[in-house]
Amino acid sequence: xxxxxxxxxxxxxxxxxxxxxxxxxxxxxxxxxxxxxxxxxxxxxxxxxxxxxxxxxxxxxxxxxxxxxxxxxxxxxxxxxxxxxxxxxxxxxxxxxxxxxxxxxxxxxxxxxxxxxxxxxxxxxxxxxxxxxxxxxxxxxxxxxxxxxxxxxxxxxxx
Numbered sequence: 001x002x003x004x005x006x007x008x009x010x011x012x013x014x015x016x017x018x019x020x021x022x023x024x025x026x027x028x029x030x031x032x033x034x035x036x037x038x039x040x041x042x043x044x045x046x047x048x049x050x051x052x053x054x055x056x057x058x059x060x061x062x063x064x065x066x067x068x069x070x071x072x073x074x075x076x077x078x079x080x081x082x083x084x085x086x087x088x089x090x091x092x093x094x095x096x097x098x099x100x101x102x103x104x105x106x107x108x109x110x111x112x113x114x115x116x117x118x119x120x121x122x123x124x125x126x127x128x129x130x131x132x133x134x135x136x137x138x139x140x141x142x143x144x145x146x147x148x149x150x151x152x153x154x155x156x157x158x159x
Contacts, residue, residue, distance in 0.1 A: 003105045004136040010034075010127040011103040015071070015093040018079035023069065023093060025131065033066040033134075033156060034127040035149055038106040039142075040120045042074040042082035042092075046142040050122070051088050053146035058089040060150055064157045065129070071095050071106075072120060106138070126152055 004011070013025045013036075028034050037054070039047040054061075054068045061068050070092045074082070079092040093100065101107035106123045109116055122142065126135040126149065135152055 003138055004125065004133055006133050006136055008133050010036075010125065010131050010133050013093075013100050013103065015095050015100050016076060017069075017091045017093055018076050018083055020076045023091065025127070028067060028127075028129070029131055030129055031065070033064070033129055033153060035061065035066060035068045035124065035153065036071060036104070036127060037068070037122075037124040037149075038071045038101060038104065038120050039122055041072060042078045043085065046122070047072070048082075048086060050142040050145060051082070051090060051092075052086055053142070053144075054149075055087070055089040057146050057150050061153065064150075064153050066153050067091070069093060071100055073098060073101065124149055126156075128156060 014022060017023050039050055041047055068090045070090050073095050075096055076094045079094060095101055098107055101120055106120050108121045109118050121138055122140050123138045124140055125133055128134050
């Protein structure tokens with residue numbers, strides 16, 4: 001799957017959240033912007049920082065008609081434990097079969113120390129209320145990322 005680019009239609013998604021409740025991109029059409037962020041694994045250092053940062057800014061995102069949704073291949077039970085452990089205020093989708101990762105191009109082969117393996121590349125997509133990609137960012141660093149995303153969403157509100 002090739003990488004997505006800004007200004008294209010966001011790929012449709014349907015996955016279950018931490019409560020095993022289906023979440024569709026269409027649920028937000030015309031109502032909310034969506035920040036869809038993909039991360040490698042629940043309760044790992046970088047992913048925890050990123051989830052806590054998005055949680056810390058959740059009210060600011062909400063004030064801008066924006067919902068923040070995390071995605072990994074962890075199951076609903078893992079997501080519930082991760083949310084409970086850190087008091088997270090974001091929905092987490094369980095993409096256990098990798099369909100969502102494939103459609104957004106985040107399941108990639110990476111090489112580290114000469115060893116190749118497949119993993120979720122930390123990526124974030126900002127989808128406007130019309131279902132268009134405002135941003136498609138691959139290989140992002142978790143440090144300061146939530147604030148950077150919030151700044152982009154603020155720009156949407158001002159437009």
